[in-house]
Amino acid sequence: MPYIDLPGSAMKRGFRLSRAAANRPYREWTDEGPQQPSMDAGYSPVDDKRAKREAAIVVQRWYRRQLLKFATFGPVIFTRRDGKLADFGSLSFLGGTRIAYYIRISDTTSSAMLSHFLEKYWRLPRPDVLISVTGSAASLQLTSQLQRVFDRGLASAAAMTNAWIFTGGTDSGVMKLVGEAMHKYGLVDVPVVGVAPWGAIAGRKELSDKKGQTIEVMYGKTGMDTVGRLNPYHTHQILVDAPDGGSEATAWGSEIGLRSRLERTYAISKGVPVVQLVIQGGLGTLDTCIASAELGSPLLILADSGGAATAIAQFCTGGESGGGV
Template sequence: MQHPVSIEFESGPTATALYPQANTDLNTALESLGLKSPRPVLVVVGGASLLSDEARERLLSLFLDVLAPLAESLNACVVDGGTDAGVMQMMGRARQQIGATFPLIGVTSVGLATLPNQAPPAKDACPLEPHHTHFRLIPGSHWGDESPWMAAISSILSGSSGAVTVLINGGQITWVDVAESVAVKQPVVIVAGSGRTADILAAALNGKIADDRAPALVESGLLQAVDLEDSEKLSRVLKQILTQRSPLARKQKGSRS
């Protein structure tokens, strides 16, 4: 079995990480990180670019008041891209600020992850967010290489439990993230009003198509939108999904009855 390593951040926290290794089964890799399933899984994708200061403050409140507390109350795993930027930074800071204990797993391409006290592996590399508890460093050196891994990890960890992807803002890579979630039959909740890709897909749900990639995603039936201003509804919708058994688990149970 592959052995995890510790990553010590200058600010104090320590995370457990696993590097890419050939022929390593993903289930085994997650077990070696001490991550047990099944449990609810919340995947956070998107970005936080081109936002006004007011919109950014609303997003920060979303993480502090809804996403992090919900994950803590359900003992869920949270999965994101793991770098110290955008929604991933907000997730890490929110977990730290509320004193949460839920696993926060960053899935990052090894060729783009700048580790503490090490030189960046590429010009566009980004530091890891220091309040994540685990990192699965995956093969690759391009943004978006992590997208199928995030979907696969959420599927494995959730097992018979609920899993959901939350889309906030986002750019071009976010389209890949959503498509990968749809490919594994994982519901996607779009935070409408958060900008960019999120708003394009929210509009597409209402028949306003502004991007050729939107129709196929909408037709999956797995997308729904909740307004950024309606935090109570967002919490309610996410909790409902996360506390449901997976469709596969319900089907298997029905076949045995």
């Protein structure tokens, strides 16, 4: 069956038309390359329009099938690391005043399929920019001036650019900083998506084997772990189930691969600019920054926050302190 050289998305997706449509192309591929049919072969502009219309119908049908698949089945398309269906549902924080949606998926999940899930099942509108925040996951102390600069700058950028924000999702370090900044400025409609390691999450037993239920998160109750708590001001949580997910000591960092692939999918396949915001951090933060720079993503450094952020700023300024964002 011959391929048709079509403009736009039909050509990019490589759709094949029916043989009937292939007999009426405005340009047909042969061994010598694309050839323009001659008028003697019975070709007319009407046939050209008909072929384009049929190609558009093929694209539209494909898109509707994809939309229906993810909107209807959504989470059951994905699996956990052990091959069982993904766990998913909603999390109720602070006595029900904050609701977040979560899904537990394998670290080998396709980033392209995950992006479809975010947009078609969770119904997040595609962003104009993706702000990826990285840095210290431990206790983070900023001066009052830096705190104001960060809160105001992040809130303004998110509100004005139709942005998504990606973080590590937990209630500590830069992740907590981001969540509290969004809460402080009342930006409840800005998607703040956490990508966290399943094996390090506090209270994961309560989230396991759930299929659509709402789980009340109460970290203060007796017996609950005190580390790896999820931040209540994130709107969505992607919990990455890796092979070493059963050990908290080795689980941290197991989510980085999927998060990087997802950001790369949006940057390359969907044309969404990705901005890396760096606050403090260690060696892992430096690795993340290198990967972002190789992708061509700009880095925004909070230079006086310490750690990796200050080291990067000093390197870029020839050994002098960056002195700001």
